[in-house]
Amino acid sequence: xxxxxxxxxxxxxxxxxxxxxxxxxxxxxxxxxxxxxxxxxxxxxxxxxxxxxxxxxxxxxxxxxxxxxxxxxxxxxxxxxxxxxxxxxxxxxxxxxxxxxxxxxxxxxxxxxxxxxxxxxxxxxxxxxxxxxxxxxxxxxxxxxxxxxxxxxxxxxxxxxxxxxxxxxxxxxxxxxxxxxxxxxxxxxxxxxxxxxxxxxxxxxxxxxxxxxxxxxxxxxxxxxxxxxxxxxxxxxxxxxxxxxxxxxx
Ligand SMILES: O=P(O)(O)OC[C@H]1O[C@H](O[C@H]2O[C@H](CO)[C@@H](O)[C@H](O)[C@H]2O)[C@H](O)[C@@H](O)[C@@H]1O
Numbered sequence: 637x638x639x640x641x642x643x644x645x646x647x648x649x650x651x652x653x654x655x656x657x658x659x660x661x662x663x664x665x666x667x668x669x670x671x672x673x674x675x676x677x678x679x680x681x682x683x684x685x686x687x688x689x690x691x692x693x694x695x696x697x698x699x700x701x702x703x704x705x706x707x708x709x710x711x712x713x714x715x716x717x718x719x720x721x722x723x724x725x726x727x728x729x730x731x732x733x734x735x736x737x738x739x740x741x742x743x744x745x746x747x748x749x750x751x752x753x754x755x756x757x758x759x760x761x762x763x764x765x766x767x768x769x770x771x772x773x774x775x776x777x778x779x780x781x782x783x784x785x786x787x788x789x790x791x792x793x794x795x796x797x798x799x800x801x802x803x804x805x806x807x808x809x810x811x812x813x814x815x816x817x818x819x820x821x822x823x824x825x826x827x828x829x830x831x832x833x834x835x836x837x838x839x840x841x842x843x844x845x846x847x848x849x850x851x852x853x854x855x856x857x858x859x860x861x862x863x864x865x866x867x868x869x870x871x872x873x874x875x876x877x878x879x880x881x882x883x884x885x886x
Contacts, residue, residue: 666840729821819847
């Protein structure tokens with residue numbers, strides 16, 4: 637379903653078990669704000685110690701049709717979650733691997749050093765937190781949200797001068813290569829086994845998850861928005877991270 641206007645009154649989704657029993661479901665899970673609560677900074681998140689094994693068990697229940705799709709790099713996800721034997725897309729889906737770690741598609745180039753330096757200068761000038769990524773970079777302004785507009789404007793300028801894309805999220809703006817978006821990641825996974833032919837469900841909390849919701853919807857499935865952010869493309873809503881775990885019996 638693609639809604640025409642933001643809808644903060646979306647209904648709760650049908651029971652996950654019923655859905656999964658009625659047909660083959662493919663599940664795409666965002667990380668920050670969906671599986672872990674938003675924290676003051678990228679490294680301040682609290683990850684359940686057994687998240688990796690819980691996700692693997694969920695993946696087994698779905699016969700392997702489970703993927704984590706995050707704005708974080710896969711290296712960063714591994715730092716926080718440990719070894720994870722499920723499919724995963726990092727850097728907004730620009731880097732993708734199957735459950736066994738095999739690469740799916742080729743990785744984009746890292747950002748040029750000169751561009752990284754420009755972004756670092758914006759961070760230093762505005763007191764933002766610079767997050768280096770393998771295939772992009774992020775500027776966080778959660779500590780001083782009032783600096784957001786200036787930081788976003790500077791980041792967008794760098795993006796347009798260098799044929800990059802600027803992605804806004806929760807108190808963050810990120811620079812990525814064109815084509816790095818969660819919708820493309822869903823489409824790419826859905827073309828491969830074991831995802832092909834199943835019903836895609838994308839769960840996420842942030843603006844960057846809208847591409848995932850829209851793509852899931854285009855492929856006959858739907859999106860589930862987490863939290864209270866109005867969503868353009870989700871069909872259902874789950875209110876909290878805790879309720880995501882409950883819905884999935886994770
Ligand atoms: O796609 P996601 O898995 O949701 O990742 C999106 C970004 O999440 C991280 O930033 C966000 O979470 C931080 C920790 O809670 C928070 O401090 C920050 O304000 C949020 O924007 C991560 O640092 C980024 O790299 C991800 O792209």
